[in-house]
Each structure stands twice: as structure tokens, then as C-alpha cells.
Amino acid sequence: MNFYTTILGSGAALPTVARHCSGQVVNVNGFRLLLDCGENTQTQLRVYHQKMQGVGHICLTHLHGDHFFGLPGLISSMHLCGRTQPLEVFAPAGIREAMELLMRVSGSHVGFEVNYHELSFEEGIELLFENGLCKVWAFPLVHSVPTYGYLVEEKPRGNNPPRRYAYCSDTAYCEKIIPYIEGVNLLCMESTFTNAYTQIANEKLHCTASMAAALAQKAHVHQLLLTHISARFKEPEPLLAEAQALFPDTMIAADGGRYEVHYGEGGNRQASGTMSLTTSES
Numbered sequence: 001m002n003f004y005t006t007i008l009g010s011g012a013a014l015p016t017v018a019r020h021c022s023g024q025v026v027n028v029n030g031f032r033l034l035l036d037c038g039e040n041t042q043t044q045l046r047v048y049h050q051k052m053q054g055v056g057h058i059c060l061t062h063l064h065g066d067h068f069f070g071l072p073g074l075i076s077s078m079h080l081c082g083r084t085q086p087l088e089v090f091a092p093a094g095i096r097e098a099m100e101l102l103m104r105v106s107g108s109h110v111g112f113e114v115n116y117h118e119l120s121f122e123e124g125i126e127l128l129f130e131n132g133l134c135k136v137w138a139f140p141l142v143h144s145v146p147t148y149g150y151l152v153e154e155k156p157r158g159n160n161p162p163r164r165y166a167y168c169s170d171t172a173y174c175e176k177i178i179p180y181i182e183g184v185n186l187l188c189m190e191s192t193f194t195n196a197y198t199q200i201a202n203e204k205l206h207c208t209a210s211m212a213a214a215l216a217q218k219a220h221v222h223q224l225l226l227t228h229i230s231a232r233f234k235e236p237e238p239l240l241a242e243a244q245a246l247f248p249d250t251m252i253a254a255d256g257g258r259y260e261v262h263y264g265e266g267g268n269r270q271a272s273g274t275m276s277l278t279t280s281e282s
Contacts, residue, residue: 001029003154003261005188007227008044010253011064012192014231015039020255021066022169022228024116024188025050028134028154035150035167041070048256053083056077056131059136060091063098072102079110085225086113086191090128090138092146092177111192119148125180126236131153141171143205151180153262163261166221172205178219186212186261187221190228193240197230201223209239213246220262227253 007028011019021038023170034041045052052074055100060068069093078087089095096116103109117128125139137151149168152176156162166181168188177245181187191209201208207215209226216224224247229236244249251259 001154001157003028003165004050005035005165005259006050007039007253007255007257007259007263008048008050008253008258009036009038009246010227010229011066012228012230015066016231018255019229019231020044021070022061023070024167025055026152026165026167031114031131031133032056033134033136036061036067036072036130036169037068037070038066038140040073042074044255045074050058052078053085055082055087057088057136058090059128059138059148059150060089061096061141061167062092062143062145063094064145064170067169068095072099072108075099075110075114076108079112081111083110088115088117088129090117090119092148093120107254111278118182120146124146125151132150137176137180141168141177142174143170143172147171147175149180151184160263163263170206172202172209173211173215173216175218178215181215181219182218183222184265185222186225186259187219187223188225188227188259189215191226191239191243191252192228192230194233195242197232210246213243213250214251216247222247222249222262224281225248225253226261229253 005024008023009020015021022036023041025031032054077171128136135153141147152165164184165186166184167188189212191212192206193208240252
């Protein structure tokens with residue numbers, strides 16, 4: 001059973017040529033879920049051969065521009081390409097108002113239903129939806145605006161335990177999320193800064209690579225994938241080195257990278273994740 005994520009954007013607020021703003025497509029045996037929709041997501045979907053019309057659910061972590069400014073363009077492209085099936089959008093409260101205002105002042109319309117599911121809970125974890133292939137939950141993070149992480153769990157076949165994938169961006173270091181990500185097979189976690197920028201990370205409610213690794217270690221996750229890399233870092237090696245010092249089984253996301261959600265034992269193994277630049281959709 002296929003279970004992997006394709007990174008569309010692994011950068012922080014300021015996009016670069018190498019790293020676009022946040023976005024990724026999670027594939028659970030053919031079911032496609034878009035997590036975040038930063039600027040230029042619609043183009044990145046095409047670049048990495050992801051099926052735009054195959055996305056029926058979008059989950060936004062929060063309403064900072066680098067995580068949702070791509071949504072109007074994506075919806076417009078879906079309409080222009082003849083979409084008729086509904087689109088389900090899960091996001092913090094305010095997404096409906098923002099999108100309806102933009103559509104109204106621009107005189108835009110779409111030929112399909114867009115259903116906005118607004119999240120407003122401050123504690124715990126909530127099941128958003130499930131189908132025959134997976135379940136998807138949301139849980140609160142700690143940032144300057146309401147922000148949510150997402151947990152995707154496959155529906156197992158046979159005797160295998162279900163694999164789980166968690167995505168946390170953006171957030172301050174927060175141990176209260178550990179029960180929600182405990183033992184996940186792959187944790188994709190923001191790591192905007194190195195240790196040299198710890199004060200800035202704390203002020204801006206972001207994580208360093210070491211903070212992400214500490215959470216991965218305490219939650220006994222199987223593998224860690226770092227994302228949301230600041231444009232300060234032309235090369236990602238310093239962030240990777242700092243994370244691997246605490247949690248060796250760490251990878252760093254690259255735009256176009258495909259990362260498998262593996263079965264296996266968790267916690268502090270030698271890094272062994274699969275990354276390949278996506279050239280075709282399977």
C-alpha cells in the first residue's frame with residue numbers, strides 16, 4: 001500500500017528559487033490530501049506531476065500568507081480546468097471570510113462547490129474526516145495566530161499496524177503535542193532556524209532544528225523530516241547536523257522530494273528515509 005508525501009514547498013515565509021512556500025501532497029493508496037497551499041502551489045503541482053483535480057481535501061495549518069496565499073489561484077485553476085466535484089477545505093476560522101471577500105471583490109466565481117470547515121478548538125485532537133483509506137485529525141499548535149497540526153493514519157490491511165504521518169508547521173516548541181504525535185512513522189516538523197537563532201525562534205514562535213529533534217525523540221517517532229527552512233540558509237546541512245545530533249534518523253525536505261511513510265521500529269535509528277525527486281505521479 002502506497003503511503004508517502006511529495007513536498008511542493010519546503011521554505012519559510014520568503015520563497016527562494018530552491019524552496020517555495022509551504023505545501024505538500026500526501027498520498028494514501030491513491031487518496032490525495034493537500035497540506036498547506038502557499039504561493040505558487042498550483043504551479044508546483046504541475047512541476048512535480050501531481051494531479052490537481054485528484055485533490056479533494058485541503059488542510060491549512062494557519063492563515064499566514066506563506067501557507068494559504070496559493071489557495072485562490074489553485075481554486076481558480078481547478079475551475080478553469082473544468083472541475084465539477086466538490087472541494088473540502090479545513091482551516092482555522094476566518095478562511096471562509098477571506099476567500100468569500102476575495103472572490104467578491106475580484107468578481108470571480110467557480111463552477112464547483114467549495115466547503116469550508118473552520119477549526120476553532122484550543123485543546124485536544126479532533127477527527128476531521130475518514131474514508132475507506134485513511135483518517136485525518138487536527139490538533140492545536142502554538143504560534144502567533146491559531147494554528148493546527150495534522151495527523152494522517154492509513155486504514156490497515158491484513159495484520160500490519162496502521163502507519164501514521166504527522167505534519168507540524170508553524171509552532172513554538174511545545175511538549176503538549178507529544179501525545180498526538182507519539183510513535184508516528186514519519187513526523188514532518190518545521191525547523192526554521194539553527195541554534196544560533198534560538199532567541200529569534202522563541203520570539204517568532206518557531207522551532208529550531210534541535211527543538212524539532214527533541215520533540216521527535218520524546219515522542220518516539222520513527223523518522224523526522226525537517227521543513228519550513230528559513231531563506232537565511234542557502235545550504236541546509238547545519239540544520240540537519242544539529243537535528244541529527246539529537247535524533248539521527250532525520251532527513252531534510254527538498255522541493256520535489258518524495259518521502260515514504262515506512263513501517264518499522266521508532267526512534268533514533270540511522271537515517272534511512274527514501275527521498276527521490278518526483279518526475280511522475282503514481
